[in-house]
Amino acid sequence: MTAVFKRLLVANRGEIAVRVMRACSDIGVETVAIYSDLDVSAVHARLADRAINVGPGPPADSYLNIPAIIEAAKRSEAAAIHPGYGFLAENGDFAQAVIDAGLVWVGPQPEVMRTMGDKTAARAAAADAGVATVPGTARPVTGADEVLSFAAEHGLPLAIKASAGGGGKGFRVVRAESEIEEALAGAAREAQAYFSSPAVYIERYLERPRHIEVQVLGDASGAILSFPERDCSLQRRHQKLVEESPSPALQPAVREAIMEAAARVSKQVGYRNAGTCEFLLDADGKTFYFLEMNTRLQVEHPVTELATGIDLVNAQLLIAAGEPLGFSQDDIALKAHAIECRINAEDPARNFMPAPGTLTAYHEPSGPGVRVDSGLEQNATIPQLYDPMVAKVITYGAGRDEARRRMLRALAEYRIEGVRTTIPFHRLMLADDRFVTGEYHTGTVEREMDLGAISETSASPPRPGDPETVLRDFEIEVEGKRFSVRVRERLDSTVMAKKPRPPKKAGAVAGGAGETLIAPMQGTIVKVLVNEGDQVEAGDTICVLEAMKMENSLLAHEAGVVEKLNVSPGQAVDTGAAIATIK
C-alpha cells in the first residue's frame, strides 16, 4: 500500500497514540508525537519518528493546547493530524484550526462534530432520518412545570439529560414528581459545570437497557458503511469496563436493523470518517432507540476490528486522504467474537479508587487470540494528571466462549506490580454467570455484582499510610520442586506516615495547611456545600471535586468558620489550590 501522507502528527498520548502510529507505520506514513513534560520517556514519544514537547503536564497546557499543537505540526512538516480519543478529539474548534492551518484532519467535518455534540440536534437528525429516539422533549426544558406535564403525558420514571452532554454528566433519573425540582437543578448545575451550558432536556427513562453501539465509516465518496454492534453495557458510573462484539443479546434481524439505523443517521448528517452511533436496547431485545453519536474513534474500536478483520485506523487514514477503502458493505461480516477488558490503575476493592503509581514489574499476556493495546512498559509511571488506563486486553475466538476463556487466560498471565488494577474485577466478571450467559445490562456492575469478593490479597501495593514496601515475586527450588513466593519487602528508606490518618470514606479527601483547605489534586469543582460564614466540623464536606473521573469530597481539615471560600461549581482548580480558609 502506498503512503497516503508523508507525515502525520498524533495529538494524543498513551495507548491510542501508539495505536495510531502503528497504523501509520503499516502504510509507510512517518509519525510525529507530541508529549508533555510528564511524558518525556513515554512509549508514544519514543515510537514516533519525531517527538515535540508541547508544554507542562496539566492537559490544558499541553495535550489541549491548540496553538502549540498546530505549531508542532507546522514545525515538523506534518501533513495531517489524528486526534485519537479524548483530549481534543471531539472539539470542532480544533478540527477547524487544523483545517485552517492547511492540514488534513483525520476525523469528521467540524460542522458535523458540532451538530452531533448537541444532543437535541442529534436526536432531531435521527428523527429526520426516520430512526427512533427515546420519547422525549425536542428542545431544552425551561422549568419544572414543563417536566411535570411531560410526566403527566409519558409517566415516570423520566431522565433529565444535559443538551451539550454525554457520558453521564448532568444525567438524573426522576422516579417521583416530588424529585423533579431538585433533579432539574442538579442536572442543570452539572451541565453548567461540565459543558458551560445549563440546558437540559427530558426523556422517558428505560429500566435495565443494554448499551449497544454501531461503528460507522463515511468514506471519501459519501457512502456510509456500518459494522456489527458492540455491546458496552458493562460499565460503572458511565465508565465502560468490558465491551464485546457481537452482542450476546442481538438476533440477526435486530442486528441488521440497528446497523441500518446507524447508517441512516450518519447519512442524514453527511458523516465522513469514523463515528459511532449509540443506542439503548430495551429489555425485550428488539426495541432500540438512537441515543447519541460519538464523532471520534472510540476506546473499544478493537473489538470491531477483531470481530470483522478490518483495521479501522487504517480506514480513517485512507478516508482522510481521499483514497478508496478497498472494501464495501458486503465485505463487512462477523468473522470472530471479540471481548475487550479495560485495565485501569484503579482499585476495584476500594470503589475503583484511582491508583496511579509506577509499574515496578510489567509483563503483558500474548498467545493465540490475544491482543494488548497499551502505551506503557516496565518502570513507567501512570501520572495522576491523566487517564488511569494501563492497557486494553482484547481477545477473540471462533465463538464467544473461546474469546471468554482466552480472556481469562490472558488476565491470569498479565503481571503488573506497583499499582492496583481492575484485573481482579475482570477475572470475577468474565467468570460470572451473568457474563457466561450474556444476560447482563447497564445496571449489572453497579446494582448486581458483589465486588466484596475481590480480595485484598491480589498483588497489593501499599496504601497511603502504610510503610513503603514493594512486592517481589521469586521462584525458588526446594528438593527438586519449584515454588513461587511473594515477599513484601520493606524499603530501607521507609518513611512512616507522621501520624496515623483518620479513617476515610472512599472518594473523600481531607487536606489542609494551617487554616487553608488545599485541593489535593487537579480537577473541576462540581458542587459546593457550604457558604462563607458557615460553622463546620472537621470532616464536613466543603465541596466535591471531580478528578480522574472520580468525585472526591473535600472535607474540612479542622473545625471552624468558613471565612473565605474561593471556589464555585464549574471552576477548574490546580493541585495545591486554596479552596477555603477555615478559622
Ligand code: MV4
Ligand atoms: C438513558 C437511560 C435510560 N433511559 N436514557 C447514561 C449516560 C448517557 N450517555 C445515556 N445514559 C442513559 N440514558 C433513557 N432515556 C440509561 C442510561 C444509562 C446508561 C446508558 C448507557 C450505558 C450505561 C448506562 C448506565 C446507566 C444509565
